[in-house]
Amino acid sequence: MQDPSPALHACLARGDLEAAPVSVAERALLCYARKVTEHANRTTVEDVEGLRAHGWTDPQIAEGVYVTALFAFFNRVADAFGLEDPNYFGNTPPRGGVSAAEGELPP
Numbered sequence: 344m345q346d347p348s349p350a351l352h353a354c355l356a357r358g359d360l361e362a363a364p365v366s367v368a369e370r371a372l373l374c375y376a377r378k379v380t381e382h383a384n385r386t387t388v389e390d391v392e393g394l395r396a397h398g399w400t401d402p403q404i405a406e407g408v409y410v411t412a413l414f415a416f417f418n419r420v421a422d423a424f425g426l427e428d429p430n431y432f433g434n435t436p437p438r439g440g441v442s443a444a445e446g447e448l449p450p
Contacts, residue, residue, distance in 0.1 A: 368397040375404075376411045 354363035360373050375390055394404050 368399065371397045372399060372404075372407055376407055379408055379411045380415060 348364060350364055354360070355373075358377075360370055360377065363370065363373070365373065371394055375386070375394055378386055378390065391401075391404060395401075399407075
């Protein structure tokens with residue numbers, strides 16, 4: 344989401360979708376994106392119908408899935424190469440892999 348709101352960024356960095364200052368429709372899409380991220384194989388026709396009921400069109404839902412998948416791809420590539428988080432939003436999300444500061448894998 345390209346919103347300058349620090350409150351929104353803080354909620355999303357914590358994964359707190361319920362507290363995020365977004366519309367009900369946006370929250371539904373974000374929850375679906377979380378499901379796609381964590382359990383893509385468990386998405387259902389009912390999930391998509393729920394998004395449609397919130398006013399999302401099929402192309403918008405598909406774009407949400409594409410963006411979610413691309414973020415997962417880029418995060419895995421960055422982790423595989425040990426790239427540091429650029430800290431664009433001032434919040435460093437937790438991540439595994441090699442820390443450049445420590446030079447070793449976490450326990």
